[in-house]
Each structure stands twice: as C-alpha cells, then as structure tokens.
Amino acid sequence: MKDKIEALRKRIEERLNEVKDLNNLNELKNEYLSKKGPVSELSNGLRDMDVDKKKEFGKLITDFRNDVYSKFEALKEKYELEELNRKLEKEKIDISMPGLDIQSGSPCIEEKILEEAEDFFMSLGYDVVEGPEIELDKYNFEMLNLPKEHPARDAQDTYYLKDEEILLRSQTSPVQVRAMLEGKGEKPIRIICPGKVYRKEDINPTHEQEFDQIEGLVIDKNISLSDLKGTVDAYVKHVFGKDTETRFRPSYYPFTEPSVEIDMSCIYCDGSGCNMCKPKGWITICGAGMVHPNVLRMCGYDPDKWQGFAFGFGALRLAMLKYNMDDMRIIHENDLRETENFDRKEVK
Numbered sequence: 649m650k651d652k653i654e655a656l657r658k659r660i661e662e663r664l665n666e667v668k669d670l671n672n673l674n675e676l677k678n679e680y681l682s683k684k685g686p687v688s689e690l691s692n693g694l695r696d697m698d699v700d701k702k703k704e705f706g707k708l709i710t711d712f713r714n715d716v717y718s719k720f721e722a723l724k725e726k727y728e729l730e731e732l733n734r735k736l737e738k739e740k741i742d743i744s745m746p747g748l749d750i751q752s753g754s755p756c757i758e759e760k761i762l763e764e765a766e767d768f769f770m771s772l773g774y775d776v777v778e779g780p781e782i783e784l785d786k787y788n789f790e791m792l793n794l795p796k797e798h799p800a801r802d803a804q805d806t807y808y809l810k811d812e813e814i815l816l817r818s819q820t821s822p823v824q825v826r827a828m829l830e831g832k833g834e835k836p837i838r839i840i841c842p843g844k845v846y847r848k849e850d851i852n853p854t855h856e857q858e859f860d861q862i863e864g865l866v867i868d869k870n871i872s873l874s875d876l877k878g879t880v881d882a883y884v885k886h887v888f889g890k891d892t893e894t895r896f897r898p899s900y901y902p903f904t905e906p907s908v909e910i911d912m913s914c915i916y917c918d919g920s921g922c923n924m925c926k927p928k929g930w931i932t933i934c935g936a937g938m939v940h941p942n943v944l945r946m947c948g949y950d951p952d953k954w955q956g957f958a959f960g961f962g963a964l965r966l967a968m969l970k971y972n973m974d975d976m977r978i979i980h981e982n983d984l985r986e987t988e989n990f991d992r993k994e995v996k
C-alpha cells in the first residue's frame with residue numbers, strides 16, 4: 649500500500665510539473681481527484697485489511713489526499729493570481745496619456761454685453777429689474793402713450809397671443825411701467841431692465857425675431873437731458889473705449905419728449921468714414937429721450953414735480969459692433985467654430 653501511495657504521489661507530482669495554466673490544472677484535478685479517480689480508489693484497498701491496518705493505512709491515505717489537495721490549491725492560487733495580473737496589466741490606464749480633446753466654445757457675446765451692462769449700471773447705483781416676457785398690451789403699449797390704432801405701433805410688428813390683449817413683449821419698456829406703478833408716484837426710480845423681446849421680423853444679417861434689449865429709466869426731481877447724455881456717454885465709453893464720442897440727433901418716439909437718437913463715433917475708422925459707418929463716421933446705437941408727461945401721468949407720477957429719462961440699447965447690435973460681426977444670426981447659432989473666435993474679434 650505504501651508503495652502504491654508513493655508511486656501515485658510521484659505520478660501526480662510529475663504531471664503537476666507539466667501544468668501550464670489553470671485549464672491544465674483543472675483537467676488534472678478531474679483526472680486524479682474525482683470520486684472514481686486513483687486517489688479515491690486507494691481506499692478500496694482497505695476493504696480486506698484488519699482493523700489495525702485499516703487505521704494505519706486509512707491515515708496514510710487521508711494524509712496523502714490532503715497533501716495532494718493542498719498542492720492543487722497552491723497551484724490554483726498561483727495561476728489565478730497570474731491571470732489577474734495579466735488582466736490588470738492589459739486594462740491599465742496610463743494617466744500620462746493626453747485626454748480626448750473636448751471642444752470648448754466661449755460665453756455668448758450677447759450675454760457678455762448684458763452682464764457688462766448690469767455691472768456698469770449697478771456701479772452707478774441702478775437696480776437691475778426683470779419682468780414677464782408674456783405681457784399685457786396695456787403695459788407694452790397703452791401706458792407708454794401708444795393707444796390702440798396709434799400708427800407707431802406698426803413700427804414694432806408684435807406677436808399677439810390672445811385677443812390683442814396679451815402679447816410677447818416687443819420691448820422691455822413694460823418693465824419700466826411696472827416699476828413706475830410700484831413707485832406710486834412717490835419714489836425716485838433708477839433701473840435698467842435687460843431682457844428678451846420679440847418681434848415679427850424677417851430674419852436677416854441685421855434682424856432677429858428674438859433679441860435682448862438693455863433699457864434704462866431714471867425718474868427723479870430736477871432730471872434733465874444732460875443727465876441722459878452724461879449717463880449714455882459714460883456707458884458707451886465703458887463698452888467701446890474712452891476715446892469714443894457720442895452725439896444726439898432729434899428723433900420721435902411716442903413715449904419720450906423730446907426724443908433723441910444717439911450715435912457714437914465709428915470705432916472702426918475713428919470718424920474718417922468706412923463701410924460700417926457708411927461713410928459718415930457715426931454709428932447709431934441708442935434710442936432715448938425724456939419720459940413723456942403722458943406716460944408719467946398714466947403711471948402715477950405728477951409731471952410738474954417729476955422728470956425722467958429713458959434709453960434703450962440692443963444687446964445684439966452692441967455685440968456685433970464690439971466683436972466686429974456682420975451677421976447677428978451667428979451669435980445665436982451656437983456654432984462652436986464661430987463662438988470660440990468671438991474673443992479674438994473684439995475691436996476695443
């Protein structure tokens with residue numbers, strides 16, 4: 649029996665030496681350690697022995713079986729570890745490799761103009777006020793001295809939502825009406841109202857149906873046209889540079905009296921005349937004026953005691969000028985090839 653065990657041990661050890669991987673090992677395990685394999689069969693030899701021999705050789709067989717098992721287990725662990733290492737090696741992440749190129753754009757230049765305007769006017773003590781984009785005809789037109797059938801309404805082709813009473817605001821002026829109503833004819837007002845407005849326009853390089861305005865309103869006592877000039881001039885210099893000049897031209901708006909259009913000296917040719925200023929050396933950038941007495945009265949302010957000025961800039965137009973764009977549609981298109989170039993195009 650002892651010889652039998654030793655012969656089997658030798659055979660198994662030889663075979664184990666030839667094992668190359670986990671598969672080989674499992675095959676070998678099936679061959680030798682299954683229920684009907686040679687290791688189990690050793691026990692058959694115990695049947696005819698007497699009790700003492702049974703005990704003696706039974707122990708030998710058990711020890712032998714345990715020994716063989718632990719050899720298989722040790723090899724199994726070795727091969728499993730090797731395989732794990734191979735996998736880890738294969739899936740290793742090289743953190744020194746350059747990453748995937750993520751295409752990045754740039755903040756929308758219209759948004760930058762709006763933020764810059766908010767910062768500037770807040771530094772002058774203005775509040776930034778917002779209002780609803782769906783508005784009442786009453787606030788968008790009537791209380792701004794534009795009763796129904798007023799011919800100047802045609803100048804702003806408006807999206808009506810319901811019965812000519814509810815509309816998408818065509819200007820941010822209704823925010824000013826709301827502010828004046830809130831002031832109840834008693835409080836001075838100093839606000840800007842940046843926000844989206846909507847008009848039925850044919851879309852082309854210089855017209856959009858949806859764009860941002862920056863309107864401002866100041867109501868107080870002893871306010872004059874020169875306050876308006878000083879304010880707008882300071883803002884334009886802030887955006888386009890300190891050498892930029894402004895001039896007033898008489899104009900007409902129903903909600904202001906007198907009304908003015910404000911031009912700035914051309915930032916492209918410094919006034920000598922070019923394509924942008926065609927060829928006068930001046931570019932129109934703002935509509936403004938003193939708040940019409942009718943508007944003050946309708947909104948609860950006594951025009952004998954209170955005066956005010958209002959102005960309106962188009963943020964898209966300012967962005968086009970500042971970043972030298974000839975097509976405003978590009979600004980809203982989110983084409984990364986364009987937006988990443990915005991900053992490079994800044995004129996001043």
Ligand SMILES: [Zn+2]
Binds near residue numbers: 917918922
């Ligand atoms: Zn010019």
